Amino acid sequence: MTQQFYVSPEQLMKDRADFARKGIARGRSVVVISCADGIALVAENPSPSLHKVGEIYDKIAFAAVGKYNEFESLRQAGVRYADVRGYSYDREDVTARGLASVYAQSLGAVFTAEQKPFEVELAVAEVGPTQAEDHLYRLTFDGSIADEHSFVVMGGQAEKVSAVIDAGWQASLGFADAVRLAVKGLTPAQEGDQPSTPLPSSALEVAVLDRLSDSSRGTRRAFRRLSGADITALLA
Amino acid sequence: MQESTANQVAANATSSFTEHLLRDRPELLPFNRSLPGGATAAAPLQVPHATTIVAMSYGGGVLMAGDRRATMGNVIASRHIEKVFPADHFSVLGIAGTAGIAIDLTRLFQVELEHYEKIEGTQLSLEGKANRLGAMIRGNLPLALQGLAVVPLFAGFDTTAGLGRLFSYDVTGGRYEEHEHHTVGSGSVFARGALKKLWRPNLTAAEALSVAVESLYDAADDDSATGGPDTVRQLWPVVYTVDSTGARRIPEAELAAASRGVIEARTIAGREA
Secondary structure (H helix, E strand, O other): OOOOOOOOHHHHHHHHHHHHHHHHHOOOOEEEEEEOOEEEEEEEOOOOOOOOEEEEEOOEEEEEEEOHHHHHHHHHHHHHHHHHHHHHOOHHHOOHHHHHHHHHHHHHHHHHHOOOOOOEEEEEEEOOOOHHHOEEEEEOOOOOEEEEOOEEEEOOOHHHHHHHHHHHOOOOOOHHHHHHHHHHHHOOOOEOOEOOOOOOHHHEEEEEEEOOHHHHOOOOOOEEEOOHHHHHHHHO | OHHHHHHHHHHHOOOOHHHHHHHHOHHHOOOOOOOOOOOOOOOOOOOOEEOOEEEEEEOOEEEEEEOOOEEEOOEEEEOOOOOEEEEEOOEEEEEEEEHHHHHHHHHHHHHHHHHHHHHHOOOOOHHHHHHHHHHHHHHOHHHHHOOOOEEEEEEEEEOOOOEEEEEEEOOOOOEEEEOOEEEEOOOHHHHHHHHHHHOOOOOOHHHHHHHHHHHHHHHHHHOOOOOOOEOOOOEOOEEEEEEOOEEEEOOHHHHHHHHHHHHHHHHHHOOOO
C-alpha cells in the first residue's frame, strides 16, 4: 500500500475552498434584490428550462450559481424540506431562516466530509408584509451563512455587479426599476471602444416574490416566473 | 459500482410528495396505519362523517358544492364543516366519508400537486391528478374496510382539451369519469334525483349555482345527515367553480342570494315539494 503524504488541515481546507471558488467564478451572475413591490430574482441564463431561480414555498424563493446538478439537488431538497415541514406543522411555520440553516448544515457537511465540495453559492429569499421584514440569506460552498439587506449578488463577476447595484439601489424601487437595475449590473462593462450591449430578454431569467400576492392575485404563493414577453415589457 | 450509484439516484428521484413521505416519514401519512384489533366494520368507530357533495358541468367549466354538516351517529358533529376544497389552480375536490381522514387526505393531495409543480416546473395533467387521488384512496383501503372510508369527488378544468371534467371514485381507488353531473355522500341519491330534473346542457355559471343549491336543499330535505341552508346562522353551502381562468370560491353574498331564492320559491309554492 502506498504511504499517504501528510497534508496539513489548513492546506486541505484552502485547496478545497480554492477549488470551489474557481468553479463558482466561471458561472454567470445572479442578483436577488429587495424592493418596494417585493423581491426580484434576476439571473443571466440563456436556457428557458434549466432554471437558476425557483420557488420553494409560499413566500420563499431560491437562487443559485455554480454547477447545475449540485444546486438543482439542493433546490429539490429544499422543496421537500419546506413541504414536509408545512404539511406536518402549518404553512406559516416554514421560514427562510429554517431553510437557510438546513442548507448551511448540508453545505458545511459536504465541504468537510465529501470527496469534493459543492461548487455552488445560494441565496434564500423570503418576502415579508413590509420591506423591513424581508429576509435575504447568502450561503457559500463551505456552509457560511450571511444575513443580507437590500440585495445579494453571486457568481463570477459579483464584485463588479455589486458595485453597480449598490450605487443605484433605493428602498422605494418598484419591480420594473429593480429589474432594470439588476440587468444594468449584469450587463458586461464596455471594453475599450466596444460599447456595452444590453442583455436581450432571451438571455435573462426573471422571477419575483410579490409582496401583496394575497390581495392582488388571490394566492398565498408569492412566487411568479416572468415570461420572455413579460420581461421585455418590464424593461421597455 | 458506478452503475449502482446511477440506479440509486434514479430510484430516489421522485416528484411525488406522497412517495417521499412513504420513504422518509411514513408516520405522517393519513393512511398507512391500521387500527388495533377489535374495531371491525360491524362496530364502526363513532367519528364525524361528512355528507353530501354535488358536482356538475356547465357551459365553460365545472361547479362543485357541498353542504355544511358533519354527523356522528344521530348527532350533528358540526354545522360549519367545509367539504369542498381547491386542490390547485385548476381543480377542486369534495369529500364524503370519515371527516378526519378525508381532511388530512385533502391536505396531502394539495401538497402533492403543489410539490410536483415546484419540482417539475410544470403542472400535472388533469388525468394525472385524478390518478394520484385514486392511488391515495386505494392507500386508505385497509382503514375503509374497518369502516373509515373516504370517497372523494374530483373536478377540474382540462387545459389541454379546454373543458371541465368530473371524476368519481370508489373506496378501492377505482376512478370513473362522470359526464354532466354526479353526487356522493349520504344524501347523494336525493341530490341526484333533483339534478336529473334541474340540470340541462350549457347552463350559465349563475344557473348552475342555483341548481346546485336546490339539489342540496332536496338532499337535506330527505337525508338527516345533510344540512340545508341555515338562515339563522347565515350558513350556506360551500361552492367552487373551475373554468379556463382557474378555481374560484363563490362569495357568501351570492350563496345567500341563491339559497334565499330557493327557499322563497319553495315557500310560495307551499307544496310537499
